[in-house]
Amino acid sequence: MALYVIALKQHVGAPCAPIVKIGDELKRGQCIAEPNGLGAKIHTSVSGKVIKITEQAIEIEADNTDTKDYIKIKKCDSIAETAFEAGIVGAGGAGFPTHIKLKAEIPDGYIIANCVECEPVLNHNIKLLEQNPEVVIKGVRYAMEATKAPKGYIAIKSKNKKAIDSLKKALGEAKDVEVKELRDMYPMGEERAIIHEIFNNWLTPNQLPIEAKCVVMNGETLANLTKAVEDLKPVIDKDITVAGKLKNGRDSNTFFQVPIGTPIKNLIEECGGIDGEYGEVVIGGPYTGKSGDIDKSVVTKISGGAIVTMPLPEFEGPIGLLVCACGADEARLRDIAGKMKSEVVGVTKCKNIEEIRGANKCLTPGDCPGQVQGIMYLKSQGAKRVLVSNCSDCTNTVMCCAPKMGLPVYHHTDHVFRTVDHELTRRLPMEDQK
Numbered sequence: 544m545a546l547y548v549i550a551l552k553q554h555v556g557a558p559c560a561p562i563v564k565i566g567d568e569l570k571r572g573q574c575i576a577e578p579n580g581l582g583a584k585i586h587t588s589v590s591g592k593v594i595k596i597t598e599q600a601i602e603i604e605a606d607n608t609d610t611k612d613y614i615k616i617k618k619c620d621s622i623a624e625t626a627f628e629a630g631i632v633g634a635g636g637a638g639f640p641t642h643i644k645l646k647a648e649i650p651d652g653y654i655i656a657n658c659v660e661c662e663p664v665l666n667h668n669i670k671l672l673e674q675n676p677e678v679v680i681k682g683v684r685y686a687m688e689a690t691k692a693p694k695g696y697i698a699i700k701s702k703n704k705k706a707i708d709s710l711k712k713a714l715g716e717a718k719d720v721e722v723k724e725l726r727d728m729y730p731m732g733e734e735r736a737i738i739h740e741i742f743n744n745w746l747t748p749n750q751l752p753i754e755a756k757c758v759v760m761n762g763e764t765l766a767n768l769t770k771a772v773e774d775l776k777p778v779i780d781k782d783i784t785v786a787g788k789l790k791n792g793r794d795s796n797t798f799f800q801v802p803i804g805t806p807i808k809n810l811i812e813e814c815g816g817i818d819g820e821y822g823e824v825v826i827g828g829p830y831t832g833k834s835g836d837i838d839k840s841v842v843t844k845i846s847g848g849a850i851v852t853m854p855l856p857e858f859e860g861p862i863g864l865l866v867c868a869c870g871a872d873e874a875r876l877r878d879i880a881g882k883m884k885s886e887v888v889g890v891t892k893c894k895n896i897e898e899i900r901g902a903n904k905c906l907t908p909g910d911c912p913g914q915v916q917g918i919m920y921l922k923s924q925g926a927k928r929v930l931v932s933n934c935s936d937c938t939n940t941v942m943c944c945a946p947k948m949g950l951p952v953y954h955h956t957d958h959v960f961r962t963v964d965h966e967l968t969r970r971l972p973m974e975d976q977k
């Protein structure tokens with residue numbers, strides 16, 4: 544019997560409260576947990592029996608009926624209420640409850656579909672647009688209807704030509720929704736960066752998109768909205784990318800509509816299993832993902848990917864850390880430095896970071912203020928190398944100063960990108976420099 548572990552926290556806010564008990568027989572799509580304040584309903588992705596309930600998860604032994612059918616959510620009077628019943632949250636990783644975003648009223652505003660898929664290696668959002676652009680376009684229009692926004696934009700990197708072509712073909716002569724092509728830089732998918740690219744307006748880290756009359760929603764989230772409105776389907780399946788050191792090859796593998804709670808290990812096995820010695824299983828993308836436990840990681844509503852990496856490089860010496868607000872945080876950089884067997888002698892933050900309620904926020908994501916001071920500080924602390932998590936633009940400026948100071952540079956994405964033969968985050972091509 545297959546075991547599915549459905550996490551009780553798959554969103555911002557507190558974990559949901561279970562509404563089932565051990566021994567209950569469930570049908571796929573049935574609601575099993577409800578939010579405690581901010582959050583979203585959770586439904587089972589499989590039919591079967593509840594065998595364990597902990598503070599973190601509900602464990603279900605599937606009855607192997609392997610059906611695509613599900614218990615439908617109730618019909619609602621509004622699109623926002625439908626999103627609530629379906630348990631829709633930001634599928635791009637943020638996990639913010641969608642029904643709250645849809646309660647905004649922006650009669651002179653915009654819905655922005657975030658189809659930037661900013662994390663390299665992950666490709667399931669772009670593949671969805673290539674194969675089924677309508678499901679996302681309809682989601683944009685449902686979100687426009689809910690918020691009364693007269694205009695929608697689909698933000699996508701211009702390098703994704705096939706997806707752009709399929710979107711434009713599906714949109715035809717329509718003027719209410721428009722494709723906006725963006726540059727290929729990290730973190731172009733940050734919502735304030737998208738709003739800046741479209742409207743040339745930087746919101747402060749304290750401001751929400753609504754202050755620019757915008758509601759920004761991930762492409763897969765919008766697809767989930769379409770499925771909830773048209774098919775009364777709760778969020779029980781997830782698109783996800785699996786890549787890395789796998790026996791079937793290093794290319795990205797796209798899995799569409801995997802039942803939530805599926806062990807990541809099973810998906811890796813479907814790709815032939817891990818190919819020899821490995822370093823980490825990164826859950827998420829190269830920039831913001833974290834090292835996961837292969838025996839415990841499961842698919843959630845916000846899972847972006849699983850990447851099996853090569854072993855990390857080793858440097859048994861003093862290293863300095865330069866932290867970015869949009870890439871790896873200090874804890875993740877320390878985790879990587881530890882795996883490299885390095886001794887952390889100094890930590891500093893990008894000077895574009897403002898601390899707001901204990902969290903690092905970037906003033907202008909992806910727009911570098913210069914990193915010389917930070918690198919000089921790390922050298923003064925005795926660092927012989929630096930490990931950075933900066934955005935594309937800032938890493939470019941690190942590369943303009945650190946090597947001149949005799950400090951070799953590691954980027955926290957290096958071992959991921961080396962695994963899949965992706966270009967490392969270093970100097971930007973001249974045409975991308977401002």
Ligand code: SF4
Pocket residue numbers: 730866867868869870893894895896904905906907908909910911912932933934935937
């Ligand atoms: S400007 Fe600094 S904090 Fe902002 S994205 Fe770039 S490195 Fe990160």
